[in-house]
Every structure is written in structure tokens, then in C-alpha cells.
Amino acid sequence: MRGRLAWTLACAAAILVVGGALGLLANAVSSAGIPLVAKSAPPGRAIELAEARLLFEDGGARFIDARPHGDFLSGHVAGALNVPLAERAGELDRLRRELPRTRPLVVYCEGGECASALELSAWLVGSGWRDVRVLSDGYPVWAAAGFPVARGEEP
Amino acid sequence: MSAGRGIARRLLDPHIALALRLSAGALLIYASYDKLLDPQPFADAIDEYRILPLALVDVTAVVLPWIELVAGLCLITGLGTPGAGLVTAALAAVYCGAIASALLRGLEIGCGCFAGEGASLLAWSDLWLRLALFAAGAQIAVAAPFLDWPLAALSARASRSRRATGPTPGA
Numbered sequence: 001m002r003g004r005l006a007w008t009l010a011c012a013a014a015i016l017v018v019g020g021a022l023g024l025l026a027n028a029v030s031s032a033g034i035p036l037v038a039k040s041a042p043p044g045r046a047i048e049l050a051e052a053r054l055l056f057e058d059g060g061a062r063f064i065d066a067r068p069h070g071d072f073l074s075g076h077v078a079g080a081l082n083v084p085l086a087e088r089a090g091e092l093d094r095l096r097r098e099l100p101r102t103r104p105l106v107v108y109c110e111g112g113e114c115a116s117a118l119e120l121s122a123w124l125v126g127s128g129w130r131d132v133r134v135l136s137d138g139y140p141v142w143a144a145a146g147f148p149v150a151r152g153e154e155p
Numbered sequence: 156m157s158a159g160r161g162i163a164r165r166l167l168d169p170h171i172a173l174a175l176r177l178s179a180g181a182l183l184i185y186a187s188y189d190k191l192l193d194p195q196p197f198a199d200a201i202d203e204y205r206i207l208p209l210a211l212v213d214v215t216a217v218v219l220p221w222i223e224l225v226a227g228l229c230l231i232t233g234l235g236t237p238g239a240g241l242v243t244a245a246l247a248a249v250y251c252g253a254i255a256s257a258l259l260r261g262l263e264i265g266c267g268c269f270a271g272e273g274a275s276l277l278a279w280s281d282l283w284l285r286l287a288l289f290a291a292g293a294q295i296a297v298a299a300p301f302l303d304w305p306l307a308a309l310s311a312r313a314s315r316s317r318r319a320t321g322p323t324p325g326a
Contacts, residue, residue, distance in 0.1 A: 007237070007238075007301060008241055009238070011239065012238040014235065015226050015235070023219075024217065026191065032192065033194070034213050036217065096205060097263065097264075102202050
């Protein structure tokens, strides 16, 4: 009985070791592999319009509008989530529900001298999101370029 | 008492044990397939449960599907089956705990268990399959031999053919 238990545990351990080793090896050689060490982008890493457009089209990133709600209603990047800087603390639970911390985020505000996107991106990194970027040109340049926008509340 | 013994005897019936083993193995392999091809969505799904610290989310997403695959292959081939049963039961217990915890906290998330789940939200009904998997794994861990069909049959046939040909001259 004791021998059977020992063999069972040994087999289980072997499965865990072999499975784990294969997983790490496959992740290292696969093009779909993911980084195992958290690689937080520095808070507020600025990106240009072209990179933001690529992230938008790829569908993997979520856009965060750091402006007040009224500005958001009058026009925002299509599909963006409104997190006004002043109300960020109350939004944390909703963000954690809706945004996996592994997902890239692109934060924007009015561009130019506006600092709310930088502050919000630093807060997001501090709250656990690992890949947070700031669209330095802000919403006006995005809209002027004719990229997808929406008005009113997001569904 | 005797009814309990009857159920236990039935569960230890070799045909039922074989069916449980092959079903559990096929389920584990199916569950692992898309996760090991593309671990990122699985990492997102794990993170949505808000149980693991971020530092452990990615490594779990990378390693777990391969453990499922190896355990599933062991169950299908009949190699080290009690150990594979134990791993299966442990995985199922972890999944049950995570699902129950997410539902009790009111999280509106997907299960992240299989490919093609679409946008369906986690529900208590998602527990039943994992509970069945737990029961099958426990049964296999307790009752299955270490080398089982089909590997056991192949091994027996190989040793019969070796005996039939007899010792090689000069050996």
C-alpha cells in the first residue's frame, strides 16, 4: 500500500516536471510564446499616432480616455473606456473586471501639454497593468487623421 | 452500507475504469490544445480570476496546458496511470476552487477552460464537468494499475514473442 502511494506520487511528480519543462521549452521557441518576466513599460511611455493606429487595428490593445466625461461624450477613440483622472480610484474595480492586466493599454487625453494621460498611465502601472502607453498626440490628432471615433456612451 | 460497497465495486470495474481513464485523457488533451498553441488568451483568462499575483499568471499559462497534455497522454496510453489520475484530480480540484471562488465574488468573466467558449460567462454549471473530472481522476489514482491497456497489452505481446522465438544462439 505504501509502495503504491510512493509510486503514485513519483509518477505525478514526473508528469508535473515533464509537463512544466515542455511548457517552458515550447514557450521559448514558439512565435506565440509570452514573456515570463513581467515587462512593465515605463509609465507614460509615449507612442506616436502610427503605432497607436497599429495597436488599434490589431485589436489587442484597449484605449483609455483620461479626459472628463463630458469631453468623452462629445467624441472619443472608438471602443475607448473613459477613466477621468479625478475619478480613477472609484474605477479600479470596474477596470480590474474588464481589463486583464496582461492586456496593452493606450491612454490619451487632449495631447499637447495635457498631463492627465501621463498621470493615469503611471497609476495604471502602479495598479498592476504591465503594458501602458500614452498617445502623446492625444485625441484631437487622432480625430483629425480620420481614424475611428465615436460619440456618446460606449455600448 | 452494502449499497455503498456496490457503487464502489462498480466504480472499480475494469471496463468502467477504462472508460473513465480514456474519457478523462481525451478531455485533458482537448482542453490543452488551443492553450498551448497560444498561451496569451489563457493568461488573460487566468488573470481575470484575480487569484494569482501577476508574476505567476504567465508562467501558469505556459506550464499548465502542457501538464494537462502530458497527464492526458499518460491516461490514454496507460503509462503511470495512478500518477496521471492524481494530477487530473488535483487539476480538477484547482479548477473547481477557482470557478467557485470567482462565482462567489460575483466576477462576470469567461471560464477560460476550452476553445470556442465565445463570450459565455462563467456559471455554476461549469463546475459539474470539473467535479466529474475530479471523481474520475481520484478513481484512477486509487484503482488503476501502473501499466495499463494499451501499453500493458503491447508489452505483454512483445514478451510473448520474445519467449516464442527463444534465446538467440550464442547469446
